[in-house]
Structure formats: structure tokens, C-alpha cells
Amino acid sequence: MLAALAAGLLCAAIALIFFYAPVDADQGLSQKIFYFHVPIAFTAYACFGWGAWKALLVLWKRKPGADQESYVAIHQGVIFGALTLITGSIWAKISWGVWWTWSERQLVLFLVLFLFYCAYFMLRFSVEPGPQRENLCAVYALFGVVLIPVSFLAIRLAENFIHPTVFTSRGPQMATSQFATFCVALAAMIALAGTLYRVELLGKRLDARLRELRELLT
Amino acid sequence: MIRARRLGRTFGTKHVIRGLELDVPRGGFLLVTGPNGSGKTTLLRLVAGLLVPTAGELEVAVPRDRVGYLGHEPLVYRELTALENLDLYGRLYRVPERRERIGMLLERFGLWEARNQWADSFSRGMLQRLALCRTLLHDPDLLVLDEPFSALDEEGAALLDRQLAELRPRATFLLATHDPERVSPLAPDRLAFA
Amino acid sequence: MTAYLADVATLARKDLRLELRTRNTVPAMLLFVVAALVVFHFALPAGSSELAAKGLLWVAIVFTALLGLTRAFVAEREQRLIDGLLLAPCDRSAIWLAKSVAVLGFLVVAEVVALPAFALFFSGIDGATVAGVALADLGICAVGTVLAAMAVAGRARELLLPLLFLPLAIPVVVGGVGASVTGHPGRYLGFLALYDAVFAIISWASFEYVVTE
Numbered sequence: 097m098l099a100a101l102a103a104g105l106l107c108a109a110i111a112l113i114f115f116y117a118p119v120d121a122d123q124g125l126s127q128k129i130f131y132f133h134v135p136i137a138f139t140a141y142a143c144f145g146w147g148a149w150k151a152l153l154v155l156w157k158r159k160p161g162a163d164q165e166s167y168v169a170i171h172q173g174v175i176f177g178a179l180t181l182i183t184g185s186i187w188a189k190i191s192w193g194v195w196w197t198w199s200e201r202q203l204v205l206f207l208v209l210f211l212f213y214c215a216y217f218m219l220r221f222s223v224e225p226g227p228q229r230e231n232l233c234a235v236y237a238l239f240g241v242v243l244i245p246v247s248f249l250a251i252r253l254a255e256n257f258i259h260p261t262v263f264t265s266r267g268p269q270m271a272t273s274q275f276a277t278f279c280v281a282l283a284a285m286i287a288l289a290g291t292l293y294r295v296e297l298l299g300k301r302l303d304a305r306l307r308e309l310r311e312l313l314t
Numbered sequence: 315m316i317r318a319r320r321l322g323r324t325f326g327t328k329h330v331i332r333g334l335e336l337d338v339p340r341g342g343f344l345l346v347t348g349p350n351g352s353g354k355t356t357l358l359r360l361v362a363g364l365l366v367p368t369a370g371e372l373e374v375a376v377p378r379d380r381v382g383y384l385g386h387e388p389l390v391y392r393e394l395t396a397l398e399n400l401d402l403y404g405r406l407y408r409v410p411e412r413r414e415r416i417g418m419l420l421e422r423f424g425l426w427e428a429r430n431q432w433a434d435s436f437s438r439g440m441l442q443r444l445a446l447c448r449t450l451l452h453d454p455d456l457l458v459l460d461e462p463f464s465a466l467d468e469e470g471a472a473l474l475d476r477q478l479a480e481l482r483p484r485a486t487f488l489l490a491t492h493d494p495e496r497v498s499p500l501a502p503d504r505l506a507f508a
Numbered sequence: 509m510t511a512y513l514a515d516v517a518t519l520a521r522k523d524l525r526l527e528l529r530t531r532n533t534v535p536a537m538l539l540f541v542v543a544a545l546v547v548f549h550f551a552l553p554a555g556s557s558e559l560a561a562k563g564l565l566w567v568a569i570v571f572t573a574l575l576g577l578t579r580a581f582v583a584e585r586e587q588r589l590i591d592g593l594l595l596a597p598c599d600r601s602a603i604w605l606a607k608s609v610a611v612l613g614f615l616v617v618a619e620v621v622a623l624p625a626f627a628l629f630f631s632g633i634d635g636a637t638v639a640g641v642a643l644a645d646l647g648i649c650a651v652g653t654v655l656a657a658m659a660v661a662g663r664a665r666e667l668l669l670p671l672l673f674l675p676l677a678i679p680v681v682v683g684g685v686g687a688s689v690t691g692h693p694g695r696y697l698g699f700l701a702l703y704d705a706v707f708a709i710i711s712w713a714s715f716e717y718v719v720t721e
Contacts, residue, residue, distance in 0.1 A: 208678055212675035214671075219659075222668055223661050223662035224325060224326045225662075226328050227368060232717075232718060234717070235654070235658070235714040236410050238714065239707075243675070243676060244581060246679050249699060249702075250683070253682055253699055255685055256690055256692075257689050257690050311327075362595060363594070364591055364594060364721065379596070389587045389592035390592075391522070391526060391589065392587075393529045402518060403592065405518045406593075408597070
């Protein structure tokens with residue numbers, strides 16, 4: 097169901113991006129990457145947030161499936177985070193001719209978070225599965241969600257002494273057609289993330305079930 | 315005192331304990347036997363509160379500070395003296411008349427002369443005796459002992475025998491051992507792990 | 509409340525006493541921080557600003573702290589001594605607080621040597637920098653202690669702790685460098701205080717879960 101919705105939204109979004117939204121005066125066709133980059137970024141945040149919520153359930157309510165859901169959400173978040181960095185890098189190349197710039201706050205924030213959540217996987221796979229691993233991952237996920245605003249503040253403060261920004265990014269002042277396209281793209285990305293989340297979760301649960309059955313038989 | 319229903323504990327994918335039912339009344343003495351790796355230590359750690367169950371329920375009707383646990387490790391700091399180690403635990407357990415009680419226990423287990431030596435310099439037998447002092451320091455109501463006789467020489471084992479007999483009427487016991495005959499005079503119930 | 513603080517004092521005293529006797533950690537931290545500063549001298553080409561050196565001071569501090577943190581729970585885990593503390597009726601968060609205080613003590617000792625060394629090798633240290641160091645230390649030790657306990661629960665513990673710690677140390681470095689280098693240290697010191705408060709609270713609350721098996 098969700099998959100169909102996601103597919104539909106994605107097609108709609110792509111159509112809108114390329115045919116409906118006006119071509120940008122300065123950057124031309126390549127500005128369209130914006131419609132991918134920002135929704136992907138939002139989606140990544142949403143995944144991390146969802147992962148943190150599930151982590152809270154692990155610690156607070158001790159819900160049995162919550163650890164796995166938290167893990168899958170963060171996994172999705174990292175995937176979308178990587179995509180954010182890639183699309184951001186492409187956008188930087190298009191806009192300013194460099195593959196990376198420290199003046200894009202969002203991008204820098206994402207880099208920090210990307211490092212943080214990659215370490216999540218290192219943590220997860222270095223501890224044996226069990227109640228302790230669930231707890232550790234949940235605590236770490238919650239630290240992550242607190243780190244997001246703190247890092248953002250840090251990056252803003254850092255701009256004052258890191259070499260002055262040469263590039264300024266215009267926050268998109270969007271015309272309605274652009275905004276509509278943006279919203280559809282956002283919805284599409286979230287639906288995509290949701291679908292992938294469901295699929296991965298289902299896969300993991302099937303794996304676990306199979307393992308259980310195999311054990312019962314031996 | 316101790317109640318387990320469908321108790322289970324896994325480590326990774328290994329089920330070490332599965333579907334265990336247990337009832338130990340106040341003042342009871344449960345002897346746990348079984349080969350290495352069968353889950354004895356896991357059960358004792360669960361009862362002591364060092365592990366949480368992954369399935370089922372476990373109820374231990376005493377608060378943490380009334381439980382005395384002796385595991386495979388003596389749980390003493392090597393670079394502290396015997397006296398300092400017991401003082402540390404005495405403070406954490408808020409033992410009343412701490413100094414007197416520590417002195418009494420050290421003497422009872424024959425460690426008084428060594429009280430100002432670092433635990434580092436103790437033999438295995440002495441460490442085990444020190445661990446016993448630590449376990450009994452706060453006069454626990456529930457004693458969880460994992461192979462307490464291991465590493466003890468004849469004299470140490472005799473001391474422990476005497477202690478157990480003395481405490482038998484006042485406490486509840488959960489004891490794992492490879493030498494069940496040693497404790498049979500204390501009329502234990504038995505639980506065998508496969 | 510007093511019982512809680514008494515427990516913290518007992519445990520912190522234990523850690524400090526152990527360090528005094530074994531001298532495992534602090535000498536290594538001292539040597540490391542001075543060696544790092546010397547390496548930085550060679551790493552800064554001529555014409556680098558004085559400010560660049562100030563920035564590197566913070567790198568030295570973060571990595572020295574890592575050294576201390578890596579050792580924080582090693583004994584507890586290797587000899588399962590943590591069991592002794594978990595059996596005791598004290599609050600689990602008291603273990604965290606005591607350990608943080610101990611690591612803070614070690615870090616401060618290292619800095620008492622590092623800051624004068626820095627002044628000697630590079631340039632003077634002003635009040636804002638010292639205040640920054642003090643505030644940064646609190647945050648580093650609070651967060652680092654929880655992460656050290658996490659790292660020690662798995663395999664490859666010495667490798668894991670830096671990976672867990674460095675992203676969380678980035679805001680601290682920003683705060684510290686900002687305080688040392690810019691004309692408005694107040695803003696950065698305030699930020700460090702915010703970091704400390706926020707992360708101390710979640711570290712305090714979450715430690716119990718980190719040590720539960």
C-alpha cells in the first residue's frame with residue numbers, strides 16, 4: 097500500500113520537478129537538485145527522530161520490537177543522510193564550483209551527524225545482541241537527537257572564527273509553483289523512506305522468525 | 315523469596331536458560347548442580363540482579379542491599395588493602411559499626427594479619443576468603459554463592475562450612491557447586507541443570 | 509541526598525586512590541599532551557597564525573581526555589569489578605558521577621602541565637581560555653564516561669571509544685576555540701555551559717541503562 101503510494105508520489109514529484117516548476121533564472125536546470133536535496137535531508141532528520149522515539153520506547157516502556165524498529169529507522173536515516181551529503185555536494189558543485197564547502201551549515205551539520213550515526217553501527221555490531229545492546233543503542237540514539245540542535249548551534253557559532261564565508265546560500269524564496277513541487281517531493285521522499293523502513297523491518301522480522309523456527313526444530 | 319516463572323536468558327542467539335520454574339521459600343536452601351556451561355552461573359547472576367531476564371519473570375523478594383553474592387571473581391580491588399576493600403563495600407552497604415564488623419570478619423576468616431596488604435599479594439585461597447568477607451559483610455538475608463568452595467584449602471573450606479552452618483537458620487541460600495556432598499548436612503533442596 | 513553524595517565520594521575516592529597507587533593513567537596523559545604539543549609545533553608551518561596554535565591546543569585536550577577515558581572502566585570490566593558496584597545498593601548514576609569526577613581530576617592534572625607548556629611553546633593563555641578549558645572539561649568527562657562504559661561493553665573497546673566520542677566532542681571544540689580565539693568569549697563560554705548542562709543531565713539519567721546486562 098505504502099509502496100504504491102511512494103511510487104506514485106515519486107513519479108508525480110519527478111514530473112513536477114522537471115516539467116512544472118519554473119527553471120531557475122541563475123542556475124538553470126541544475127538547480128532542480130534542490131528538490132531532491134532538501135526533502136532528502138528532511139527525511140533523514142525524520143528517520144533519526146523516529147529512531148530516537150523508538151529508542152525512548154526501548155528504555156521507557158521496554159517494548160519488545162522497539163529496538164529493531166529504532167535500528168532500522170536509524171539505518172534509513174544514515175542512507176538518506178549519505179544521499180543528503182551526495183546531493184548537497186552536487187548542488188555545491190553546481191552553485192559554486194566546489195565539491196564541498198564549509199559555509200553550508202546544513203551540510204556541515206549533516207557531516208557531523210553522519211559521523212555520529214555511523215558510529216552507532218560500530219557500537220551496535222561490537223556488542224552481543226541482548227538487553228544491554230538494546231539499551232546502549234537506545235541511549236546512543238537519544239544522545240544523537242540531542243546532538244542535532246547542539247551541533248547546529250555550534251556550527252553557527254563556529255562561523256565567526258572559521259574563515260569568513262564567501263558563499264551565501266539564498267534560502268529558497270519560493271513561488272507557489274515551486275513550493276507545491278517542493279511539498280510533493282518532500283511527501284515522496286518521506287513515503288519512500290517509510291516504504292524502505294517497512295520493507296527492511298519485515299525482512300528482519302522474517303529472519304528472526306526463521307531463526308526461531310529453526311531452533312525449535314533442532 | 316525467589317520465584318521464577320518461564321524464566322529465560324539468552325546470550326546472543328544461545329538460550330542458556332529456558333522455561334525455568336523456581337520457588338525458593340524464605341529460609342530455604344537450594345543447591346544447584348550441573349556441568350560447566352549448563353547455566354548455573356547465569357541463574358545465580360539473574361537472582362543476584364546482575365543480569366536481567368530475556369524471557370519470563372523473576373521475583374526476588376529482598377532488596378538489593380540484603381543480597382550477598384559470591385561469584386567466580388572475588389570482586390576486590392587488587393591495589394587496595396583487604397581493609398580498604400571491605401571499608402569500601404562497608405560504606406556502600408551502609409554497614410552499621412563498620413570497623414568492628416570488618417575486624418570480626420577478617421579475624422573469623424584468618425585474614426587479620428594480612429589486613430594491610432594489598433589484595434594483589436593474596437593467594438587465590440586468601441582472595442576467596444576475602445571475597446567471603448565481602449559477601450557476608452552486610453549480614454545478607456539471601457546468600458547467592460557460586461562454587462564458594464573452589465580455591466579454598468582444607469582450613470578455608472572448614473571455615474566456610476562452619477559459617478554456612480551458623481547462618482543456615484537465618485538466611486536463604488542459593489548455592490551452586492560441583493561438590494554437593496559437602497553441603498548435604500544442611501539439608502538442601504536440589505536443582506540439577508542439564 | 510547526602511547518602512547519594514556519600515556514595516559518590518566513596519567511589520571517587522576509590523578511583524583516585526587507585527590511580528595514586530598504580531599511576532596507570534595520569535603519567536601517560538601528561539606525557540602524551542606534551543608530546544602532542546611538540547608534534548603540533550612541527551605541524552604548523554612558518555607563518556601560521558598564533559590562533560592556529562590555540563586551535564590545536566583543543567585538539568590536544570580532546571585526545572588527552574580520550575586517553576584517560578579509555579582507561580576509565582578497564583579494570584571494572586576485566587575483573588568484573590563493576591559487578592561489585594552494581595550489587596551495592598547505591599544508585600547507578602552515582603557510579604557515573606564518581607567516575608566522571610575521577611576522570612575530571614586526571615584531566616585537570618594533565619592540563620595543569622599542558623597549559624603552561626602551551627604558553628611556553630606557543631603563546632600566552634588568557635583567562636577566557638582557562639575558563640573555556642574548565643567548562644569543556646566538565647562536558648568531556650560527563651559524556652565521555654557514559655561512552656567509555658558503552659565502549660567497554662563490546663569488543664574492540666579502545667577502537668570504539670574515539671569513534672563514539674569525537675562527533676560529540678565537536679561542539680566542545682567549537683566552544684573552546686571560540687572562547688580562546690574570538691573577541692567575544694562570553695558567547696562561547698555560555699554555549700559550553702549549555703552543552704555541559706544538557707549532556708550532564710542525559711548522561712546522568714542514562715547511565716543506569718548502559719550498565720544493565
